[in-house]
Amino acid sequence: MINRIPPRALLALGLVTLCGILIAGLRPFHSPKNQVNWLEKENGLSFGRHGTVLSSGGFTTASGNAVSCSIEVWLEPADTWKSGTLIALYNPKALRHFSLQQRYTDLALERDNVALNRPGQNAEMIVVDVFRKRQAFVTVTSNGQDTEVYIDGHLASRSLGFGLSMEDLSDELIIANSPLRSNSWSGQLRGLALYGSELDSAKVAQHFKEWTHQGKPALTEDENPIALYLFDERKGTVVHNQVRSGVDLTIPERYLVEDHIFLEPPWEEVHTQGYLKSIAINIAGFVPLGFFFYAYFSSAQRMRGAAVATVLLGSIVSFTIEVIQAYLPTRYSGITDIITNTLGTCIGVVLYRTVSISVAASCKR
Secondary structure, rough: HHHOHHHHHHHHHHHHHHHHHHHHOOOOOOOOOOEEOOOOOOOOOOOOOOOOOEEOOOOOOOOHHHHHHEEEEEEEOOOOOEEEEEEEEEOOOEEEEEEEEEEEEEEEEEOOHHOOOOOOOEEEEEEOOOOOOOOOEEEEEEEEOEEEEEEEEEEEEOOOOOOOOOOHOEEEEOOOOOOOOOOOOOOEEEEEEEEEOOOOHHHHHHHHHHHHOOOOOOOOHHEEEEEEEEOOOOOOOEEOOOOOOOEEEEOEEEEEOOOOOOOEEHHHHOOOOHHHHHHHHHHHHHHHHHHHHHHHHHHHOOOOOHHHHHHHHHHHHHHHHHHOOOOOOOHHHHHHHHHHHHHHHHHHHHHHHHHHHHHHHHHHO
């Protein structure tokens, strides 16, 4: 039965499958418009599904070598049960990457493994149930060795192995996205501040009241403020740093990933969200490609080495998609996809051969 399908029909089915794979792998084929808007009746920015804001440079303290540091972020996620990168500080030359992330209702502080070169320090710190009530004022403060996280002015968690310093905060600031892969965060951001000092519990509580009642903290020199963003411009593409000679933020016209990973290795991809689901989809998506093209090459064209040619075609298609995806900010570029797509093509070849043998055996009976 399968061998009686017209060659043109087999080729058409193969090409339709190929087009479907290309559309699924490369949509939306361009960088979408940056979904960042000013709030209408209050200070702040609203971030959509694909939105990001970038700093115009890195941050430095007055002394240039501060050990202690603090971060204040006033925000409200659009959805409690979503994940995304709230803010990230990234230095591509030093391979350093620190981020605050929403993981459903939890807050995650994460230092990239490449940058983790300090013995005895953890790469991650989790604070549970931060976003269960949606809006939160987050304060992260550290003396370089230990880190405390306050939520709405109250101590929520302490880590004795997750130390931060101004070295971690001196890099380029990226808001609502990861610098390496699309991990956008949706919600509202009402305030952000960086300090080259450790804020004690009294200062944290005081700042929380000043932010939420007055819209900004009353800064003092001993706090060593590095950046203060009130998001009170309400128009334009620049968010001004209220600290003199500070670094401003820019709202790009198009959504982008600052340093998109090219062909990420499997041992790093395994830590990404939805990794196993992605594997299953990539295998299943290429099974029809292997099935129809092998049917065409072996039955219609009677090609020698039809199986090898089909698997090679699947690998080339997958490799091409992954290369192009490295230039599309909403997609991922990884070696795992090439492996799983090739495996799916192989399964399609085996499936066709199995079906052909079964059909031939049935016809002889």
